[in-house]
Amino acid sequence: MIAKKEWFKPRVFGWSLRPVTWEGWVYIAIVALIALFPLSLPFNPEIKIALCTIVVIVFLVDSLIVMFQMYRALDERERKHQMIIESSASFAAVLAIVLVALYDSIASGILNIGIFIVLGAMVLAKTIATIYLTKNE
Amino acid sequence: MNNKIKEFRKFKNITQEELAKRLSVTRQTVNAIEQGKYSPSLELAFKISRYFEKDIEEMFSY
Numbered sequence: 001m002i003a004k005k006e007w008f009k010p011r012v013f014g015w016s017l018r019p020v021t022w023e024g025w026v027y028i029a030i031v032a033l034i035a036l037f038p039l040s041l042p043f044n045p046e047i048k049i050a051l052c053t054i055v056v057i058v059f060l061v062d063s064l065i066v067m068f069q070m071y072r073a074l075d076e077r078e079r080k081h082q083m084i085i086e087s088s089a090s091f092a093a094v095l096a097i098v099l100v101a102l103y104d105s106i107a108s109g110i111l112n113i114g115i116f117i118v119l120g121a122m123v124l125a126k127t128i129a130t131i132y133l134t135k136n137e
Numbered sequence: 138m139n140n141k142i143k144e145f146r147k148f149k150n151i152t153q154e155e156l157a158k159r160l161s162v163t164r165q166t167v168n169a170i171e172q173g174k175y176s177p178s179l180e181l182a183f184k185i186s187r188y189f190e191k192d193i194e195e196m197f198s199y
Contacts, residue, residue: 075161075162075163075166076162076166076177076178076181077162077163077165077166077169077175077177078163078166
């Protein structure tokens with residue numbers, strides 16, 4: 001892991017990180033430079049894109065580790081808030097997917113099975129979570 | 138749920154920040170508990186009572 005959680009704060013809008021210290025800004029700047037550096041190399045475009053992709057993946061993994069550490073550092077009140085926020089966002093996302101799939105089905109005249117996949121995944125996740133929580137608490 | 142955290146904290150002459158550090162929570166959480174906006178878990182309630190060396194019934198009332 002390269003970045004430190006003290007350098008960032010979670011964004012209110014969205015899920016990414018917001019730099020709050022100069023180290024955080026330097027980290028973002030260095031990542032951007034490293035990610036763009038392969039474009040200036042005398043390689044063919046496929047290799048350049050592959051190198052950029054590797055840098056971006058490393059950066060994303062590093063960001064995910066920082067976000068996970070931030071989540072673990074939350075106290076009970078903040079965790080409760082986070083759960084409500086995430087479940088609200090999930091509910092809105094599922095509702096939007098179902099509405100779009102319904103609209104798509106009506107507009108095209110062909111039933112979009114995406115609705116059933118989304119609802120099926122929801123039912124499965126809810127069932128697993130309910131069984132797990134009932135058994136363990 | 139009511140509590141006497143603010144009262145005992147003032148008596149002990151410590152800030153919300155210091156208490157938060159002792160309890161491993163944020164200052165905002167201490168503030169929310171003091172104002173009665175957030176009811177702490179049983180574990181945190183015991184931690185608070187033990188920190189002030191009081192019985193939990195003395196610290197919290199319902």
